[in-house]
Amino acid sequence: MVAARDGEIAHCQGFGFADREAKVAAGCDTAYDIMSMTKQFTAAAILKLEMMGKLRVSDPMSKFVGPVPDDKRAITVHHLLTHTSGLTDQLGGDYEALSQEEMLDGALESELRSAPGTEYYYSNLGYSILAAIVEKASGTSYERFLASHLFEPAGMRHTGYVLPEWRPEQVAVEYDENGEPKGKPFEHPWAEDGPFWNLRGNGGMLSTAHDMFRWHVALRGEEILSKSAKEKMFKPHVLEEEGGESYYGYGWVVSPTDEGRIVWHNGGNG
Secondary structure, three states: OEEEEOOEEEEEOOOOEEEOOOOEEOOOOOEEEOHHHHHHHHHHHHHHHHHOOOOOOOOEHHHOOOOOOHHHOOOEHHHHHOOOOOOOOOOOOOOOOOOHHHHHHHHHHOOOOOOOOOOOOOOHHHHHHHHHHHHHHHOOOHHHHHHHHHHHHHOOOOOEOOOOOOOOOOEOOOEOOOOOEOOOHHHOOOEOOEOOOOOOOOOOOEEOHHHHHHHHHHHHOOOOOOHHHHHHHHOOOEEOOOOOOOEEOOOOEEEEEOOEEEEEOOOOOO
């Protein structure tokens, strides 16, 4: 838990154990799997690449991923960011071995749920494609681009997949609904450079309470993302559910309230 005032942490406290068996207490620098909150970093990377002139969110997916079949030629980067591509949610389990090439081939061969740009369907697959686009547009790996252009400028030293030098006791053990230990995230089947591509870009990132606060502070300024980039990120682009009150931006859910706009994202795994 982090409590802050005027951009500074006033109180930070962990609760319970990061590892019950080893009696390791949870703290503000304990690293947890932040799950689908990873999507905001992928979206920020795309917007950073747009600021650098490497792409536009209006670009078709086919500019970076191809050749693309006829039914998917209209899919744009914007559609992937807003879950309006029509792509399925995912191709398999989070820890199923899947290369980037296999993920892209599976995505291009899959059946669309709707025509691109017409309906909102949450798609983890879409954000994995965005991670691949980050690599193709930047010429470096997804995680290294995030580390160099997002995390390091924000002062975030404990966020990532495999690049942070995790202390053995720093990363929390995960437990299932019955309280059974399931190991640390990277103790599941992962590639050498991070999760396989059913998870990469859409989830699985590790971070700490301190680093997530540093990201919050960074998003209030313009050192990492410009004002216009943040306006795109936090714009309520598409209604999530007919009759609902929440919208999807770029990697964030946007909820208008009587007191003002709330931007947030959750995440989960078993």
